[in-house]
Amino acid sequence: MSKPVAVTADAIAGRTFRYYDLVMAAFVVVLLLSNVIGAEKRSVIPLPAIGPWPFGAGILFFPISYVIDDVLTEVYGYARTRRVIWTGFAALAFMAVMEWTVVRLPVAPGWTGQAAYERVFGAGWRIIGASLIAFWVGGLLTSVALARLKLLTDGRWLWTRTIGSTVVGQAADSLLFYPLAFYGLPDWPASALGATMLSQYVLKVGWETVLTPVTYAVVGWLKRAEGVDVFDRGTDFSPFGARV
Template sequence: MRSEGGYRYLNWVTGIFVTCLIVSNIIVVKIVGLGPMTLSGAIVIFPISYIFGDILTEVYGYARSRQVIWIGFACNLLAVLAIQTAAMLPAADFWDGQAAYDRILGYAPRFLVASLIAYLLGEFVNSFILAKLKIMTRGKWLWSRTISSTLFGQIVDTAVFSLVAFVGTLTLFEMVSISFWEWLIKCSYEIIATPVTYAVVNYLKRTEHEDYYDYDTDFNPLKVSTQ
């Protein structure tokens, strides 16, 4: 596998992926009502991270995607620690925004744990399935591979988050309802964005001279190196 310096756009794809993750965890506190659907504000951008996760795995391979997933986890954890540390610092006498800051940016430990666990499990399931399907289909039918991997990855992500975050506070029906609508919207993103995914993947494969197949890849999710 080539080094990072051998790729022209890998840093850009990584940066967009990590940005989507961090921003989604900030705007998640916004509760959106769309007809019968109750969604979090993260629905605006979080599904895009799955699209770029697909792009990473499809072009650069599972090992590279795995490394980026862990980078995203570390960056998100750093952002949370910085936000929480700033919240604990004493506010200036003339500043009256502390309560608003705490309400919007203050993370309940349970939601934080739910978000981090769901992210890791969902992204690794998505990347693993996509890499395996690429081998099984010999690189054909990209649309079916990205949609299939997202369907399963988002099931894991949404179910784990809802279970850890809401068990004991919401009824089973409420948890299933929220999870279903979140999952449906996230997967709809992937389907609608399929033409864009095709265009980006084809462009990157052509310009990067890379179309990685994970024939001999170690799929251990705990590894960070790309070797």
């Protein structure tokens, strides 16, 4: 492995990297599975001096997508991360269409699993739309914040930008998702909505902080493996750009 060379994003335009596609695949897999497997289950853990602490099971794995977002931006730059986020957005949208279609297909005589299938995969369009919007905005803000903090710190103190970008991105994610998905519903009074938003936000940022050593290890290994350390000087931070 070679020592990483500090370069601007323009200097690597069009370059092929060995592990970029694998990191993209990991991001999309974590994103889809955390939305399918963990989104619906509510769990609880007993905390000393606090008592039972409820949380959504998806929070155990969904923040890993933000860790990968950080890794992508730190190693490959904002433009390539933007492409990954759009890929994840398209995958989530396709999953939503597929779920909606399969749930509503006519049931074969004798098959008794429709109720369970609807319970697991029958999320309403309000929740699906909220999830798509929150992910897209939160993911892009995380990447922009990290790229700009990297320039501000001249590449030092990685932990400040991985945690700082998550503080920004997860705030947008939580502030968008919960009101868009649940505001005004009988089961979600304003007090419960606010408490859930705050709880999930604190847990997500805390999880990112705990995973900081893992982020350091992965970032260091990938930079050495790819031989570059990308700085987004002169980068177009538009969310709709296509150039990498």
